Amino acid sequence: MAQYFEVHPENPQPRLLKQAAALLARGEIVAVPTDSSYALVCHLDDKDAVDKLRRIRQVDEKHHLTLLCRDLSELANYARVDNKQYRLLKAATPGAYTFLLEATKEVPRRVSHPQRKTIGLRVPDCTVLCELLALHGEPLLATTLIPPGETEPMNDAQEIRDRFEKQIGAVIDAGACPSEPTTVVDLTPMGAGEEPVLVRRGRGPLGPLGL
Numbered sequence: 001m002a003q004y005f006e007v008h009p010e011n012p013q014p015r016l017l018k019q020a021a022a023l024l025a026r027g028e029i030v031a032v033p034t035d036s037s038y039a040l041v042c043h044l045d046d047k048d049a050v051d052k053l054r055r056i057r058q059v060d061e062k063h064h065l066t067l068l069c070r071d072l073s074e075l076a077n078y079a080r081v082d083n084k085q086y087r088l089l090k091a092a093t094p095g096a097y098t099f100l101l102e103a104t105k106e107v108p109r110r111v112s113h114p115q116r117k118t119i120g121l122r123v124p125d126c127t128v129l130c131e132l133l134a135l136h137g138e139p140l141l142a143t144t145l146i147p148p149g150e151t152e153p154m155n156d157a158q159e160i161r162d163r164f165e166k167q168i169g170a171v172i173d174a175g176a177c178p179s180e181p182t183t184v185v186d187l188t189p190m191g192a193g194e195e196p197v198l199v200r201r202g203r204g205p206l207g208p209l210g211l
Contacts, residue, residue, distance in 0.1 A: 002031075002161050003170040009033075012128045012174065014135075020170050021135040028169025029053055031145055031160045034068075035126040036096040036182045036203050037153035038160060040168065041068065041140040050141060056167050058148035066098050066120035067107075067139045070130055074139055077106050079121055085187050088196065088209060094125035096178070096203035100186040118188060128174045144181060155179045178203055185209060 003023070005016040020030055027049045029042050040056060042049035044067065054060070067078055072089055075081060079101035081089065089099060103119040122142070124130065133140060145154045147163065154160050157173030164171075183204035186197040198211050 002165040002168050004157075004161055004173065005170060006157075006173045007128055009174040010127055012131055014131070017128070017132050017135055017172075020132060020172055023169040024136055024140065026169075029056065029167070030169055031157070031164065031171040032129055032132060032142075033126060033157075033172060033174040033177045034096075034124050034129055034142075035094075035178065036124075036144075037155060037177050037179055038145040038157070039068075039142045040145050041142045043136075044139055044141045052167075053141065053143060056164065057143050057146070059143070063143075064100065064118070064120045066122050066142045068129065068133060068142045069121060069123050069139045070133045071123060075101075075121055078104055078139065079107075079119060080104055080191075082191060085190050088187065088190075089123075092204065092208040093123035094130075095123070095208070096125070096180075096182045097209075098122045098182045098184045100184070100188060100199065102188055102191065118186075120184070122182065128172060132172070153179065153181060183209075185211070 007013055007016050024043050027046045029040055031038055032041050042053050098120045100118050103117050107119050155176050157171050161171045180203040183202040184200040186199050
């Protein structure tokens with residue numbers, strides 16, 4: 001039975017988030033609110049948890065998982081970023097964007113894309129999630145909570161609990177999230193002097209990206 005943590009969206013109770021962070025440390029999957037839609041998250045370095053995350057979503061290793069970071073200072077450990085890429089990232093974060101970047105060797109092989117060696121990185125603008133990341137102490141691995149066989153992300157915490165209560169460790173309920181997914185931008189062409197590529201237009205506006 002998944003635990004259910006009902007928290008205030010702007011002033012989440014630390015006691016409840018600490019319990020959620022403890023579950024993540026033990027290898028559990030947790031459903032969390034973000035600034036785009038609910039997501040499933042797990043500990044980055046826990047192979048069993050990552051495998052379970054993929055099984056729940058029914059996606060293979062070619063499906064990009066995303067690293068959720070508190071701020072840009074954490075990116076350097078996981079992605080190769082030049083000055084031009086960093087300026088664009090700084091202009092657009094925090095926000096509802098996922099950026100594809102070249103992964104460093106610090107990223108476990110099972111997490112990066114097997115052919116491209118890229119990783120999705122994101123700095124969310126969501127108080128609850130940012131405080132959970134702070135308590136966890138490092139980035140979390142995430143995937144949008146889209147049920148297998150469906151195309152739209154789930155947005156109701158109680159429905160998430162009812163549907164996945166035997167598969168995940170907890171649900172953090174901070175109210176409804178926006179139902180629109182993140183804007184996805186591939187920044188790897190910038191390393192060769194080319195323009196970034198818009199992969200998916202979502203909630204993040206294009207203005208800060210110059211696209």
